[in-house]
Amino acid sequence: MSSPASTSSSPTAIVLLSGGLDSATTLAVARRDGFACRTLAIDYGQRHRHELTAAEYVSKCLGSLQHTTLTLDLRVFGGSALTDNIAVPKNRSAAQMSSDIPITYVPARNLVFLSLATAMAEVHHASRVYIGVNAVDYSGYPDCRPEFIRSFAHTAGLATRIGVQGEPVQIITPLLHLSKAQIITLGTDLGVDFSLTHSCYDPIIRNSRTLACGSCDSCILRRDGFAAANLPDPTPYATST
Amino acid sequence: MSSPASTSSSPTAIVLLSGGLDSATTLAVARRDGFACRTLAIDYGQRHRHELTAAEYVSKCLGSLQHTTLTLDLRVFGGSALTDNIAVPKNRSAAQMSSDIPITYVPARNLVFLSLATAMAEVHHASRVYIGVNAVDYSGYPDCRPEFIRSFAHTAGLATRIGVQGEPVQIITPLLHLSKAQIITLGTDLGVDFSLTHSCYDPIIRNSRTLACGSCDSCILRRDGFAAANLPDPTPYATST
Numbered sequence: 151m152s153s154p155a156s157t158s159s160s161p162t163a164i165v166l167l168s169g170g171l172d173s174a175t176t177l178a179v180a181r182r183d184g185f186a187c188r189t190l191a192i193d194y195g196q197r198h199r200h201e202l203t204a205a206e207y208v209s210k211c212l213g214s215l216q217h218t219t220l221t222l223d224l225r226v227f228g229g230s231a232l233t234d235n236i237a238v239p240k241n242r243s244a245a246q247m248s249s250d251i252p253i254t255y256v257p258a259r260n261l262v263f264l265s266l267a268t269a270m271a272e273v274h275h276a277s278r279v280y281i282g283v284n285a286v287d288y289s290g291y292p293d294c295r296p297e298f299i300r301s302f303a304h305t306a307g308l309a310t311r312i313g314v315q316g317e318p319v320q321i322i323t324p325l326l327h328l329s330k331a332q333i334i335t336l337g338t339d340l341g342v343d344f345s346l347t348h349s350c351y352d353p354i355i356r357n358s359r360t361l362a363c364g365s366c367d368s369c370i371l372r373r374d375g376f377a378a379a380n381l382p383d384p385t386p387y388a389t390s391t
Numbered sequence: 392m393s394s395p396a397s398t399s400s401s402p403t404a405i406v407l408l409s410g411g412l413d414s415a416t417t418l419a420v421a422r423r424d425g426f427a428c429r430t431l432a433i434d435y436g437q438r439h440r441h442e443l444t445a446a447e448y449v450s451k452c453l454g455s456l457q458h459t460t461l462t463l464d465l466r467v468f469g470g471s472a473l474t475d476n477i478a479v480p481k482n483r484s485a486a487q488m489s490s491d492i493p494i495t496y497v498p499a500r501n502l503v504f505l506s507l508a509t510a511m512a513e514v515h516h517a518s519r520v521y522i523g524v525n526a527v528d529y530s531g532y533p534d535c536r537p538e539f540i541r542s543f544a545h546t547a548g549l550a551t552r553i554g555v556q557g558e559p560v561q562i563i564t565p566l567l568h569l570s571k572a573q574i575i576t577l578g579t580d581l582g583v584d585f586s587l588t589h590s591c592y593d594p595i596i597r598n599s600r601t602l603a604c605g606s607c608d609s610c611i612l613r614r615d616g617f618a619a620a621n622l623p624d625p626t627p628y629a630t631s632t
Contacts (some may be wrong), residue, residue, distance in 0.1 A: 258510035269499035
């Protein structure tokens with residue numbers, strides 16, 4: 151996974167990067183689309199902090215102009231298993247995952263993250279914000295739905311200097327209608343090294359290695375995705391299938 | 392400025408508090424409307440940091456349930472005189488203030504702040520977010536316009552668990568169409584002690600006292616507002632008129 155570095159003559163995009171496979175693929179798509187990319191990761195107090203390191207690696211390997219980690223301690227609000235000491239659900243079926251909004255949902259997270267990316271876009275005169283939201287395997291998160299993204303783009307246009315001046319930032323969601331298997335295939339075709347990415351909500355440290363738990367919603371979607379894509383899964387799982 | 396403390400049986404509102412006179416009046420309105428209030432101030436790296444202390448005082452004096460200061464270092468983005476080492480404009484006329492978007496505009500600030508307040512509302516099951524935006528004396532900020540507020544409320548409904556479940560948070564803007572003089576009169580009627588509030592973008596410390604510069608856009612609007620309301624201005628200015 152190495153791309154030529156962005157040049158300053160290319161148009162600029164902001165890419166939200168979590169360290170997971172969806173956002174890594176999204177960055178690869180933005181690079182393929184010809185954008186010089188500035189990547190943004192949010193340190194919101196998530197328990198799975200290894201993803202912040204992964205985001206930095208992924209950004210560098212895909213030739214971004216700059217990577218920014220912004221600190222925003224959402225723990226002061228609480229209310230999610232991703233930030234609080236609440237058990238992460240395990241071994242749920244696909245039907246269970248899509249039947250409700252899970253406890254791993256962080257209140258209004260994509261609304262907050264897209265707002266921050268829009269602010270960064272305004273500062274850097276970027277015309278696009280890329281985000282790897284997905285409406286297929288979205289695990290019941292309301293802020294991954296297409297109607298939210300459309301509405302946000304309209305609101306962002308009204309909120310910003312660039313929007314008022316006639317060039318509202320565009321919100322690009324290249325993965326919106328892809329299955330996890332399709333995302334993995336696309337990323338592989340674009341040269342993403344998925345061994346650098348992390349998806350697990352509840353990783354285990356063993357002998358100084360970070361292992362994926364293999365049984366949270368995110369691990370299950372990832373593992374099933376590699377199987378459906380018929381591609382080898384490079385993830386080090388703590389438990390075998 | 393003292394109100395009876397909120398009780399847990401009242402419906403809850405989140406109130407964005409900056410420490411200035413607009414947001415203090417907004418909190419007083421939310422209290423008058425019968426809400427138990429949780430106030431939210433954002434430490435975004437602003438140079439005028441005295442406003443964070445002011446926000447805490449104002450929250451306590453108006454009987455809020457809780458005050459939260461959230462750290463979000465927007466300096467990593469840059470691009471505003473309120474966070475960067477850029478000179479704050481001085482002695483501008485009303486016509487100059489409304490003719491363009493000033494350098495004191497913080498990119499997408501209200502979009503980011505309302506998103507954070509929406510997240511807090513979701514966690515605390517609050518049905519309202521109050522914000523003291525104003526479309527009259529708004530100094531050319533795009534994110535103080537009514538069309539932005541309406542669009543944001545729609546987007547927030549789509550982004551959140553409470554919105555999906557049929558009770559989207561409402562964004563309340565009691566000052567939207569008031570002049571600064573009308574805001575000062577309203578706040579005075581509701582018992583706000585404006586001597587606790589700070590508006591200056593570029594305060595001066597003299598003999599351990601924080602003095603307002605008297606000549607930035609915010610000071611000019613404040614001073615003219617007290618004069619038009621025919622009420623005494625309790626602000627300690629560094630310069631006399």
